[in-house]
Amino acid sequence: MVATSDFPQADRLEQVGQVAIAIANGKRADEEIEAAIGLDSDGRQGRYYRHAAEVLGLIVNRHNNAVLTALGKEFASLSSRAARIDFLARCLLETPVFYEALCYIHQHHPNDAQLKRWFRVFYPGAESTADRRFHTFISYLCEAGLLQSSSNKNHVKKYVGSLVKKSITSTRSLTGRNLKKSLPSLPPTAGQGSIRVDVNLQKLERANQIHWQLVDAKSSFLDDRGLEPYANEHIDLYSDNRGDIIIYEMKSVDAEGANFLSQIRKAVSQLYEYRYIYEEPNARLCIVTNHGIAKKDEWLLDYLARDRVIAYEWTDDFANFECRHDAASLLGDFSPCFNGR
Known part of the structure; x- marks a missing residue:
């Protein structure tokens, strides 16, 4: 009110x-x-x-x-x-x-x-x-x-993604069903205090304009596909396509790629934690950044797609998203390459 x-x-x-x-x-x-x-x-x-x-x-x-x-x-x-x-x-x-x-x-x-x-x-x-x-x-x-x-x-005129994204309580699974166990304040396998630290760091990161624009742009992308964009206090963005769940983690990186590796490492850890504590073992995982990857870091794309089964996307304009073919196969209908046919 x-x-x-x-x-x-x-x-x-x-x-x-x-x-x-x-x-x-x-x-x-x-x-x-x-x-x-x-x-x-x-x-x-x-x-x-x-x-x-x-x-x-x-x-x-x-x-x-x-x-x-x-x-x-x-x-x-x-x-x-x-x-x-x-x-x-x-x-x-x-x-x-x-x-x-x-x-x-x-x-x-x-x-x-x-x-x-x-x-x-x-x-x-x-x-x-x-x-x-x-x-x-x-x-x-x-x-x-x-x-x-x-x-x-x-x-x-702009930032429609922030209007269509829905904030959901974190007390249930990402599909809305009751969790088998209460959502832990700390992941059982994590060190003492780590999830609290992650949440506090996320609050700081969400104050970052680039991070905010990534969430907005991907929310708009999902809405254009007829898919509902959701978020909660832990997860940047997720969606449910008739039981096919995807969890996104947005990371802002500098143009030179100096912080790329550290940001990817944090994203990998966060995505696995979210999939575990929200009891969605089959959820697709995707990292999204605001710059394409530098040549020196290209090995990470193979590592993410083949070893970690995590897709990687990037955008240069906060409107169009790109990914390699191996990431596209992991994303399925959520892939920016998917044309609906």
């Missing part, structure tokens, strides 16, 4: 991002933030923009003393305007208000009048206030590049 406080009042999304930059540069109070982002209203606009940055998860504020969250720190480290806009788009998708709105737009492709009527019903306050908030709402979607209009219809 959304509250009126979940709806930002600040008009410009890019300036909301500048709040995080201002705080990274030592500004804390509303008046300081307001001056840093180029506004002058005795702190009133500073409060609006500070609150909007809180809604997007970039900062927390206590007694007019704002500090960056982990997400805010990551945003403040970005150097290009394009990267910051993409990051803010992701933040919008992860807020209840914009997530619900974008789901509605994706499912119904409303025209402008229909979208405004929906928003008036969705907003939990007065209709007159809803109309003002609607102006800000549309402004954010357009600035973030999330909204596209054509033939008098509104469409979601």
Whole structure:
């Protein structure tokens, strides 16, 4: 259930991002933030923009003393305007208000009048206030590049995968049946504390924009195939095609491949753990990265496919996925080479 406080009042999304930059540069109070982002209203606009940055998860504020969250720190480290806009788009998708709105737009492709009527019903306050908030709402979607209009219809322009992916409780198997045993907090064969460490590391990794884009892109890929994308607090992404389960582990790698081997090793370990604790011994396993493999590491493809029976995919544009023929045979209908015939 959304509250009126979940709806930002600040008009410009890019300036909301500048709040995080201002705080990274030592500004804390509303008046300081307001001056840093180029506004002058005795702190009133500073409060609006500070609150909007809180809604997007970039900062927390206590007694007019704002500090960056982990997400805010990551945003403040970005150097290009394009990267910051993409990051803010992701933040919008992860807020209840914009997530619900974008789901509605994706499912119904409303025209402008229909979208405004929906928003008036969705907003939990007065209709007159809803109309003002609607102006800000549309402004954010357009600035973030999330909204596209054509033939008098509104469409979601990018990151559809994050709208169609479903979060599922981890208390059951990946097919929804009851587990024979309670889901262990630690895998029986793992060292003390390892699963807790893995989960904490995953939370940090999921704050990574590349990792997030990989999950989004593969979710969109599955949806285009008519397959449901799912995730839980342990597993990046999985799907069930009439009992044929696939578990994905996404890993961000640098262009030079310096961290490739370490990322692959972590992914192999995680995939085997997930298949075991969720009691899916026949599940297909797949590692997905954001760069193709360097020539010096090509031996890993044989190792993964032939020795570990794990498929490997990569994408260079977060839209199209590639894999070798041996990985395609392991992926079956989930293969990016599969054409449905």
